[in-house]
Amino acid sequence: MKIKAYDISKTASATTLIFDAIRQAIIKGDLAQGEPLRQEDIARAFNVSRIPVREALLKLEQHGLITSQRYKGAVVAGLSLDEASEIFEFRALLEPEVIRRAVPQMSPQVLETAESCCDAFGRADDPMQWGDLNRRFHTTLYASSGLGFHMDVLDKAMDRIDPYLRAQLLLSDGMQRANREHRMIVEACRAGQADRAADLTRQHILGAQESLSRYWQE
Amino acid sequence: MKIKAYDISKTASATTLIFDAIRQAIIKGDLAQGEPLRQEDIARAFNVSRIPVREALLKLEQHGLITSQRYKGAVVAGLSLDEASEIFEFRALLEPEVIRRAVPQMSPQVLETAESCCDAFGRADDPMQWGDLNRRFHTTLYASSGLGFHMDVLDKAMDRIDPYLRAQLLLSDGMQRANREHRMIVEACRAGQADRAADLTRQHILGAQESLSRYWQE
DNA sequence: GATCTCATTATTGGATACAATATACATTAT
DNA sequence: ATAATGTATATTGTATCCAATAATGAGATC
Known part of the structure; x- marks a missing residue:
């Protein structure tokens, strides 16, 4: 079992x-x-x-x-590359809006937690932890948005795509780049730049999607 | 056989x-x-x-x-005005993307069905039918998008907000305006104008939200 | 009279037993 | 041999029963 x-x-x-x-x-x-x-x-x-x-x-x-x-x-359930791509695009559509709303509401404590995720992410060598920390990083920031329904469906989307995201982190520079982008997102949040945080988030997601798509056919 | x-x-x-x-x-x-x-x-x-x-x-x-x-x-379950608004905004974010993808794939038959919904909508006097036809109008158009996950969560959003949408249709010019806007959307679809259809859809949803919010407060 | 037990009842959570259906295999007919 | 058919077994769907918990109300205490 x-x-x-x-x-x-x-x-x-x-x-x-x-x-x-x-x-x-x-x-x-x-x-x-x-x-x-x-x-x-x-x-x-x-x-x-x-x-x-x-x-x-x-x-x-x-x-x-x-x-x-x-x-x-x-x-x-299985997930084809097409379906995975659709969910990546769904996230790319939704999450920028969520973080845009969250930025003005973020407490110092939330930012602290997010950064601790980044630190742990950089130190971890167990690939399995990367997935957990990546997910916790995003949900921590989004929690400040106060958007209940958005988060419900987002959780579902993340659940569905999580195995693929973990695979993407294992790609050559997947983990490195994710770490870099996470820190930039936190920085924008700390500076109160909601639009910039939204844009970085969008690129972060689409980048992961593209990275995975490229390496898919081999 | x-x-x-x-x-x-x-x-x-x-x-x-x-x-x-x-x-x-x-x-x-x-x-x-x-x-x-x-x-x-x-x-x-x-x-x-x-x-x-x-x-x-x-x-x-x-x-x-x-x-x-x-x-x-x-x-x-209950739904506060705030929650209802959040779901309207969710739909306003998602549905333009869905219809944008659907337009190039729409068969003449789909457009025919959508228009028949408009016709029936205009003729119906039973308020309960308005809600059904409104919903069928939108789902008919969206079905061509081929977006499975988007439609799943969209269905959930529509389920959640349906009673409020029906209430909105009952407002002074709610049904009239919905009918007008539906026909404009179909027109854009028929002309293959995906961006325009997306924009009209967005305004259609946000308009309904605003209309409901205004009525709610008095 | 108010409020605090404590037993009673109503309602949900879960276990066991049975019915409905699908799958795998043996059997037969062609 | 192959396809069709019947039978056995495995698995899921549902009914019935029991257990755990919450809601209700009567009596005791202040």
């Missing part, structure tokens, strides 16, 4: 815990696309019945992380 | 049917915000057990149409 199965606690519903565990496994690439997810197997792994498992799978399907067919079960 | 095999409604699961029914009820305003949704009641209404009902409620929660608390149940 490739899913990390915690023993269920009472604080959160079983459904939520199972959802989180499988989501992590997919995002980190532990579960490859197309991998089937059998209700019974998952239920055994978590020491629960199939009911909460089914509800977790339903949530995963809504997030686009799995696809399921009636009476046939669920598999980890 | 001479026998035409209609698919009995076995194709859809009970969960799906319940989800659709409740979604419609919320979108059309039959269920007011804050209205509690008891699993047992719904199960009786559909002659099923609570299991498919719970799964339908989960999907509705993912769509943002209801909110639920552990051991306390679900209620129809």
Whole structure:
């Protein structure tokens, strides 16, 4: 079983815990696309019945992380390069607006956290951490925007594309460039330059997309 | 094969049917915000057990149409003016891009369908039909874009805001103006003017938002 | 009268059992 | 041998039952 199965606690519903565990496994690439997810197997792994498992799978399907067919079960969703590109473009459209709104609201504490992500990002040598820190960097800045709905759909978009983003970070200068661009974005935020932060964010995303697209065909 | 095999409604699961029914009820305003949704009641209404009902409620929660608390149940989600405005702005950001991509791909048939929506819109006197036709008008045009992810999140945004959009159509010149603007959008599409269609769409949405905001305050 | 237990009830979360469907394999007919 | 058909098995969908929790109300205490 490739899913990390915690023993269920009472604080959160079983459904939520199972959802989180499988989501992590997919995002980190532990579960490859197309991998089937059998209700019974998952239920055994978590020491629960199939009911909460089914509800977790339903949530995963809504997030686009799995696809399921009636009476046939669920598999980890695949993503073609075209679909990945579409989601990159979606992010490139949305995130500049989000950060533009966030900049005027950013507390020093938020900027501090973002910079600590940059520092840790530069020091980390575990490729898996890069993905986590990259994601935390962006969500930290965006949180100040106060935009609930935008963030909801953005989270979904990031979930969907996360494995590809991690792959992009592993490319020759992927991590180096991401680090450079992150620091420029923070700088613009600290200076209160919302438009510049928005523009840098847009280029940051489109750059990652292009980088991934180039290296895709080999 | 001479026998035409209609698919009995076995194709859809009970969960799906319940989800659709409740979604419609919320979108059309039959269920007011804050209205509690008891699993047992719904199960009786559909002659099923609570299991498919719970799964339908989960999907509705993912769509943002209801909110639920552990051991306390679900209620129809509310939406403040601020939240509604955010979603209008979200749509204003996304839909111009979607239609811009759709215009070059539109078949004559699609344009025909869109115009038939306009005609029916003008003739209809039932306010409830306006909302349906308005929605169908937009989704018809957008379908040509081939953007799967964009449409997914857009559907969610439209679901969320639909009751407010219907309210806006009921305002003094809401329906008249919508009709006018719809025809201008179709015209641009037919002429292959993607940028113009995008711009008109943006103004169409922001106009509806402003109209609703003004009315809201008095 | 107000408020604080504490039992009662209503409602949701989850487990078990059964029904519906798909898949894999064996069997038969051509 | 190949395609069609029947059977067994695996897997999902749903119903029924029990457990955990929240809402309700009656009586006790001040």
